[in-house]
Amino acid sequence: xxxxxxxxxxxxxxxxxxxxxxxxxxxxxxxxxxxxxxxxxxxxxxxxxxxxxxxxxxxxxxxxxxxxxxxxxxxxxxxxxxxxxxxxxxxxxxxxxxxxxxxxxxxxxxxxxxxxxxxxxxxxxxxxxxxxxxxxxxxxxxxxxxxxxxxxxxxxxxxxxxxxxxxxxxxxxxxxxxxxxxxxxxxxxxxxxxxxxxxxxxxxxxxxxxxxxxxxxxxxxxxxxxxxxxxxxxxxxxxxxxxxxxxxxxxxxxxxxxxxxxxxxxxxxxxxxxxxxxxxxxxxxxxxxxxxxxxxxxxxxxxxxxxxxxxxxxxxxxxxxxxxxxxxxxxxxxxxxxxxxxxxxxxxxxxxxxxxxxxxxxxxxxxxxxxxxxxxxxxxxxxxxxxxxxxxxxxxxxxxxxxxxxxxxxxxxxxxxxxxxxxxxxxxxxxxxxxxxxxxxxxxxxxxxxxxxxxxxxxxxxxxxxxxxxxxxxxxxxxxxxxxxxx
Amino acid sequence: xxxxxxxxxxxxxxxxxxxxxxxxxxxxxxxxxxxxxxxxxxxxxxxxxxxxxxxxxxxxxxxxxxxxxxxxxxxxxxxxxxxxxxxxxxxxxxxxxxxxxxxxxxxxxxxxxxxxxxxxxxxxxxxxxxxxxxxxxxxxxxxxxxxxxxxxxxxxxxxxxxxxxxxxxxxxxxxxxxxxxxxxxxxxxxxxxxxxxxxxxxxxxxxxxxxxxxxxxxxxxxxxxxxxxxxxxxxxxxxxxxxxxxxxxxxxxxxxxxxxxxxxxxxxxxxxx
Ligand SMILES: Nc1ncnc2c1ncn2[C@@H]1O[C@H](COP(=O)(O)OP(=O)(O)OP(=O)(O)O)[C@@H](O)[C@H]1O
Ligand SMILES: [Mg+2]
Numbered sequence: 001x002x003x004x005x006x007x008x009x010x011x012x013x014x015x016x017x018x019x020x021x022x023x024x025x026x027x028x029x030x031x032x033x034x035x036x037x038x039x040x041x042x043x044x045x046x047x048x049x050x051x052x053x054x055x056x057x058x059x060x061x062x063x064x065x066x067x068x069x070x071x072x073x074x075x076x077x078x079x080x081x082x083x084x085x086x087x088x089x090x091x092x093x094x095x096x097x098x099x100x101x102x103x104x105x106x107x108x109x110x111x112x113x114x115x116x117x118x119x120x121x122x123x124x125x126x127x128x129x130x131x132x133x134x135x136x137x138x139x140x141x142x143x144x145x146x147x148x149x150x151x152x153x154x155x156x157x158x159x160x161x162x163x164x165x166x167x168x169x170x171x172x173x174x175x176x177x178x179x180x181x182x183x184x185x186x187x188x189x190x191x192x193x194x195x196x197x198x199x200x201x202x203x204x205x206x207x208x209x210x211x212x213x214x215x216x217x218x219x220x221x222x223x224x225x226x227x228x229x230x231x232x233x234x235x236x237x238x239x240x241x242x243x244x245x246x247x248x249x250x251x252x253x254x255x256x257x258x259x260x261x262x263x264x265x266x267x268x269x270x271x272x273x274x275x276x277x278x279x280x281x282x283x284x285x286x287x288x289x290x291x292x293x294x295x296x297x298x299x300x301x302x303x304x305x306x307x308x309x310x311x312x313x314x315x316x317x318x319x320x321x322x323x324x325x326x327x328x329x330x331x332x333x334x335x336x337x338x339x340x341x342x343x344x345x346x347x348x349x350x351x352x353x354x355x356x357x358x359x360x361x362x363x364x365x366x367x368x369x370x371x372x373x374x375x376x377x378x379x380x381x382x383x384x385x386x387x388x389x390x391x392x393x394x395x396x397x398x399x400x401x402x403x404x405x406x407x408x409x410x411x412x413x414x415x416x417x418x419x420x421x422x423x424x425x426x427x428x429x430x431x432x433x434x435x436x437x438x439x440x441x442x443x444x445x446x447x448x449x450x451x452x453x454x455x456x457x458x459x460x461x462x463x464x465x466x467x468x469x470x471x472x473x474x475x476x477x478x479x480x481x482x483x484x485x486x487x
Numbered sequence: 488x489x490x491x492x493x494x495x496x497x498x499x500x501x502x503x504x505x506x507x508x509x510x511x512x513x514x515x516x517x518x519x520x521x522x523x524x525x526x527x528x529x530x531x532x533x534x535x536x537x538x539x540x541x542x543x544x545x546x547x548x549x550x551x552x553x554x555x556x557x558x559x560x561x562x563x564x565x566x567x568x569x570x571x572x573x574x575x576x577x578x579x580x581x582x583x584x585x586x587x588x589x590x591x592x593x594x595x596x597x598x599x600x601x602x603x604x605x606x607x608x609x610x611x612x613x614x615x616x617x618x619x620x621x622x623x624x625x626x627x628x629x630x631x632x633x634x635x636x637x638x639x640x641x642x643x644x645x646x647x648x649x650x651x652x653x654x655x656x657x658x659x660x661x662x663x664x665x666x667x668x669x670x671x672x673x674x675x676x677x678x679x680x681x682x683x684x685x686x687x688x689x690x691x692x693x694x695x696x697x698x699x700x701x702x703x704x705x706x707x708x709x710x711x712x713x714x715x716x717x718x719x720x721x722x723x724x725x726x727x728x729x730x731x732x733x734x735x736x737x738x739x740x741x742x743x744x745x746x747x748x749x750x751x752x753x754x755x756x757x758x759x760x
Contacts, residue, residue, distance in 0.1 A: 079649075079653055080652075081649055081652075101649070102652045102653070102654075102655050102657055102661075103655075107654065110646050110649070110650055114646040114647050114650040116650070117669065127651070127654050131654060131655035131660070175650075175654070176653075176654075179654065179655065
């Protein structure tokens with residue numbers, strides 16, 4: 001869901017016992033699981049391709065990726081149900097290639113739960129314990145503990161078919177936790193639950209993880225879930241790891257277009273990068289001195305592409321349509337009050353002389369001051385001929401001269417009728433509006449037919465929304481909002 | 488739509504009459520007072536009394552039951568193992584051949600099965616008798632058991648076994664504690680099927696039996712050749728009663744079990760594909 005994905009969840013608290021829990025940054029930390037150049041082939045199909053990965057103790061590690069990318073295969077190799085074609089998997093420093101599943105201190109919660117239908121909830125949970133001990137008192141104690149933990153005491157005597165889906169899921173969880181494994185594998189554990197129950201269970205999982213100190217590896221299709229629960233997220237594609245990082249890094253600094261696009265909602269603008277001078281410069285793109293008149297002046301000259309003519313792919317002059325005109329004349333004019341006469345005069349030589357252009361007509365005096373200075377460095381991205389390049393101060397200068405993609409999250413893009421005072425401002429037309437309750441996402445088409453999504457919180461009632469379909473608008477974002485990726 | 492149209496009722500009646508009228512006549516005549524099978528002379532249970540005093544029939548019945556019990560039990564064990572290997576074994580070499588061979592006795596003419604087994608026993612120098620009949624019955628009813636069990640196993644959720652392994656059960660424990668209890672109804676109906684097949688087998692038994700091991704079907708068959716006696720009617724009636732009770736209970740039980748189990752298994756998983 002675009003909506004859910006777009007919201008960066010604040011990262012759940014770090015481990016309680018340390019300030020920061022980042023064993024992956026600690027060169028001395030010993031990983032619990034090591035995938036060393038692991039390859040898995042089915043016939044000549046490569047499901048896992050030379051994968052190397054370390055997972056540390058007490059991590060909550062999420063595997064994310066499109067269907068068929070090999071997540072379940074990784075899990076099954078860890079659990080011992082699939083052989084490894086090449087490479088090695090080490091668990092606590094020991095090669096587990098030849099260890100049968102029943103001898104590994106790994107437990108798996110199955111995608112399908114796989115509860116034993118002929119056994120009661122109690123017996124299901126006790127199953128694993130019975131395999132390792134005959135001590136009835138210990139088994140009872142542990143089962144009761146698991147039942148308490150998963151709040152299943154009332155259902156202990158029931159068979160799996162006599163409880164609800166959410167309860168079954170908890171039984172599966174309790175059963176896999178009962179033996180206190182070093183490593184717990186959860187294959188899409190919450191997929192069947194409704195949103196509310198899923199969120200509850202996510203927190204329950206994190207709670208359990210905190211209490212038991214077990215290492216969790218979780219497969220999920222739900223990126224929000226991965227963001228919520230995980231200490232680190234691995235994004236996979238066709239049997240390879242594309243990026244392994246903490247949720248905020250994955251979200252804020254994806255290392256590729258694939259990751260940016262896969263995690264959350266993103267708009268991509270392609271362009272040619274050039275290095276920016278290191279010294280701070282007065283923000284050029286939206287310099288206040290550049291008034292609409294100056295900007296619109298070349299519009300009359302044929303050889304320069306007209307800024308305001310560019311957004312429409314069909315080559316029409318940017319004349320407001322009937323709706324826009326009506327809106328302008330009947331609704332906005334009275335609200336916005338005075339309207340500078342210049343655009344009218346300037347656009348006279350154009351195709352639609354009589355029609356005022358709402359978009360390039362920000363009231364000059366009303367324009368807020370642009371940020372006085374932009375930090376130097378980074379990249380300028382020339383994304384459309386004749387338009388100001390986009391500024392990305394966090395862009396890697398090494399990419400200068402290359403075609404790059406600026407990836408930007410919708411919540412970092414503002415939308416307004418008037419030219420905003422942000423580091424980057426682009427004109428466009430509203431193509432679509434997705435109303436999502438608390439927020440709305442505007443799909444704005446900018447020059448070259450590129451779509452950019454902008455998000456706005458719905459503070460006003462929907463009926464009073466002032467930007468609507470086909471409106472000419474400005475989108476804006478800061479010089480640090482986007483991520484520059486090699487295209 | 489009228490489900491009880493005259494046409495339907497008529498054809499149903501005729502069909503059932505065709506199937507069950509002969510048996511009904513047999514049952515009625517088993518209570519005939521007269522020694523003449525075709526003349527009704529009033530109700531009597533006399534022939535039942537005679538039957539239970541007839542040592543030969545009782546011996547044959549006892550032998551038949553023993554043979555049926557042992558052969559169906561062995562066939563169930565072997566058939567279940569074969570089914571498990573076929574369904575779970577994955578792709579081992581010669582799997583198709585093996586599964587074809589397991590099922591071959593289903594379509595093989597009994598005469599051939601019987602004859603070849605007889606040749607085998609003679610070749611091995613085994614004296615024909617109860618043991619050889621039991622072995623012969625095991626051979627062919629094993630195929631039936633493995634068909635029944637493997638059809639159940641093929642719908643069995645493999646992840647249940649994996650879950651058992653994952654929780655530390657050895658492969659044998661996984662089979663005994665998880666697979667077997669779940670496929671038990673199929674195993675039981677396989678056993679019942681094998682048991683009834685063995686009970687009424689005449690052809691294979693007559694090939695492979697020897698002195699002192701005359702089974703009931705053979706006994707009845709040879710008795711009838713000397714003329715149908717009311718005793719045989721009585722015996723047949725008893726057999727019909729046993730088989731009816733057995734089949735009805737078994738099918739009711741397995742059906743209910745199967746439904747419940749299917750539901751349980753479905754619910755044990757989560758409700759999505
Ligand atoms: N036994 C098998 N034989 C052949 N190919 C297989 C086998 N098991 C899995 N694959 C293939 O390996 C790839 C990875 O499968 P896997 O089950 O790991 O995907 P996944 O990432 O878990 O997908 P999903 O999110 O849909 O569960 C898939 O393309 C699948 O078709
Ligand atoms: Mg999967």
